[in-house]
Amino acid sequence: MQIIINGEKRTINDDTTIAGLLKELKIDSQRVAVELNMSIIDKADYSRTILKDSDKLEIVSFIGGGASWTIN
């Protein structure tokens, strides 16, 4: 089945969970927030949220910048 991750189509196996997908993509769940069909999913639900065909997923990086960016 196909889902859309950050605007791009991707084929995944049936019964893939968010946790499984992140593992497949080699993304540490600590580093991102995951949004499924316009809602942010609680981290505790990653392993029990099974993706469905045509789901739209956004994997949002954790960013912290703002003021001074001193490049050493």
Added chain:
Amino acid sequence: MQSFTEEQIKRYSRHIILPEVGGKGQKKINNAKVFCVGAGGLGSPVALYLAAAGVGTIGIIDADVVDLSNLQRQILHATPDLDKPKVESAKETLAAINPDLNIVTYKEYLGVDNIMEIIKDYDIVLDGSDNFPTRFLVNDATYFAKKILVSGSIFRFDGQVAAFNHKSETSPCYRCLYPEPPPAGLVPSCQEAGVLGVIAGTIGALQATEALKEILGIGESLVGRLIIYDAFDMRFQVVKIHKDPNCPLCGKEPKIKELMAYEQTCHL
């Protein structure tokens, strides 16, 4: 009856003629007290627009001095301000735009020891800090002090804005989105930390907009939503943030009951 001087009526006329603002709304703005964390990339547009709008008391904290590498995006400061404390340069710029205001400056680092004492005097806190430990500190402190927090962050070509109303028990907090700072090694290294300067303007202006809407009590609040801006693909997304019942701070069984300091892994 609202009492404005003739000069104020003229200065704020484009606000006053907006039916959603009016004289009453402008008074709310003039009486508002807003605190800006950082006088850098985000703090610059935030403070400039809030000052122009007439926010009566603007607090700004920043321990740094103006560096040449700041001027690509930190528009509160100009070339003659090099080596000046940022808060001093900020105060001069803001006072030149609007001499009516009370600009309160703090040339220090924000930490566990001073944050509660500082923010108690303000209604809204705008976070434009440059590191994760401060972001978590500001979230936790505004939660304990029951303040409104408008958080902005930028990196490379990306930006994020979110608002949290810690006066409301139904509002999520920053930790509902990001429970803990990212582990060391997962945050981008100092060498990778570039940003297209104008991104700070976009994100800071969104933060200032939300602050003004909260002051005025108008429109659809950003509380409970996150704006994700991708300038490279020129895409804005707005997603819902749910209050997480397992949140370590605002969840049903909170683990965090007092302010905590995180180690800074890399000075960005």
